[in-house]
Structures are given as C-alpha cells and as structure tokens.
Amino acid sequence: MRKSRATAVSATALLTASLLVGSASPAHAAPTGCTTWQVGYMVYSKCTGGTGTQAVHASGLHVNPVWGPYSMDGPRVGVGEISSVNFPGTVQYRGVTLYD
Numbered sequence: 001m002r003k004s005r006a007t008a009v010s011a012t013a014l015l016t017a018s019l020l021v022g023s024a025s026p027a028h029a030a031p032t033g034c035t036t037w038q039v040g041y042m043v044y045s046k047c048t049g050g051t052g053t054q055a056v057h058a059s060g061l062h063v064n065p066v067w068g069p070y071s072m073d074g075p076r077v078g079v080g081e082i083s084s085v086n087f088p089g090t091v092q093y094r095g096v097t098l099y100d
Contacts, residue, residue, distance in 0.1 A: 030098040031079050038091055044084045045074070045096045052100040056083040060092035073097060 031047035031054045038044070045056035059071035067089075074083035076099060083096075 034096040036094045046082045055097045057095045058087045061090045063089040
C-alpha cells in the first residue's frame with residue numbers, strides 16, 4: 001500500500017505543477033514604434049505599440065562647462081504617452097529607454 005500511496009502523491013504533485021505552469025501569465029513585450037524629437041531645449045519620446053513603459057533619454061554638454069558631459073532621463077510613461085525632459089544645454093544624443 002505504501003507504493004501506491006507514493007505513486008498517488010507523485011501524480012498529484014505532477015498534476016499541480018503542470019497546472020501552475022499552464023496558468024502562468026504571458027510575458028510582457030517592450031514598447032515598439034518609438035520615436036524621439038527635439039524642440040529647442042525640450043526632448044520628447046513616444047511609443048505607439050507593445051506594452052510596458054518608456055522614458056526619453058538625453059545627453060550632451062551642460063550650458064555650464066563646469067558640469068561637463070551631462071545626461072537626463074524623463075519620466076516613465078505608458079504606451080501612447082509622451083515622456084519629456086528640459087535639457088539645460090546642447091543635446092548630442094537622444095533616445096528611448098524601454099521597460100517591460
């Protein structure tokens with residue numbers, strides 16, 4: 001009887017594990033269709049597809065040379081929303097940071 005009880009416990013454990021794996025939530029995908037643009041000192045980014053959040057990233061030279069190279073990130077926003085940052089100097093690079 002011990003053997004059949006051990007088999008039943010193993011079968012129950014296997015069934016429970018397979019149900020847990022089968023009910024896992026789907027993986028998130030990073031935002032897609034992202035663009036950046038700049039108007040004066042303002043730098044913007046927007047993503048039009050996918051899931052998750054994104055934030056604009058800008059780097060360049062600060063208006064005060066003592067600061068030297070400088071970088072800033074805008075707020076994390078959802079798909080379809082605009083992230084913006086007011087960069088205090090000359091922007092040399094702008095991009096999007098993606099989060100799932």
